[in-house]
Amino acid sequence: MSGSNNFEINKSENFVLLSINPKIYSLGVVFSAAYVLLEKAFIVVDGNPEEQLVVSLQPKKGKNLTELANEFNQQLINFAVNFDQSARTKQIREEFIKQAFLTHSHK
Numbered sequence: 001m002s003g004s005n006n007f008e009i010n011k012s013e014n015f016v017l018l019s020i021n022p023k024i025y026s027l028g029v030v031f032s033a034a035y036v037l038l039e040k041a042f043i044v045v046d047g048n049p050e051e052q053l054v055v056s057l058q059p060k061k062g063k064n065l066t067e068l069a070n071e072f073n074q075q076l077i078n079f080a081v082n083f084d085q086s087a088r089t090k091q092i093r094e095e096f097i098k099q100a101f102l103t104h105s106h107k
Contacts, residue, residue, distance in 0.1 A: 007069040016065045018072060020053040025076050029083055030055065033075035041068055 007018040020030055027049045034043045034055065040063055047053040057068050 005069070006073065009065045009069070011065070014065070015056055015058040016069045018055040018057070018069055020047075020055060020076070022049050022051070022053055025053075025080055026083065027053070029076060029079045032079040032083075033072055036075050037068070037072060040071075 006020070007016050009016045022030075025033075030045060030053055034045060037043060037057065039060070041057040041059050043058075044056040045053060046056070055072065057065075057072060059065065059068055
């Protein structure tokens with residue numbers, strides 16, 4: 001992977017490879033980002049989830065490879081934030097649910 005990008009484009013075979021650090025983006029985040037792009041690309045996730053993941057994107061319809069890679073990276077950030085926020089608010093959600101059950105059971 002060259003430059004500051006985490007991706008390498010193969011124009012002759014029309015695909016892009018992204019190198020993903022699983023210490024930054026969990027496997028769940030990577031699969032969530034991949035799921036969003038299923039209609040736009042054929043996707044393969046490979047590698048060791050403890051060391052490095054490699055995501056291959058091959059556009060289904062004339063999508064620009066750089067744009068596709070950038071869109072995948074944006075989705076990684078989006079889902080990483082969502083997963084982080086969800087983890088942070090888990091205890092609060094559980095307390096709300098507990099209170100709802102307690103209130104409902106006393107009626």
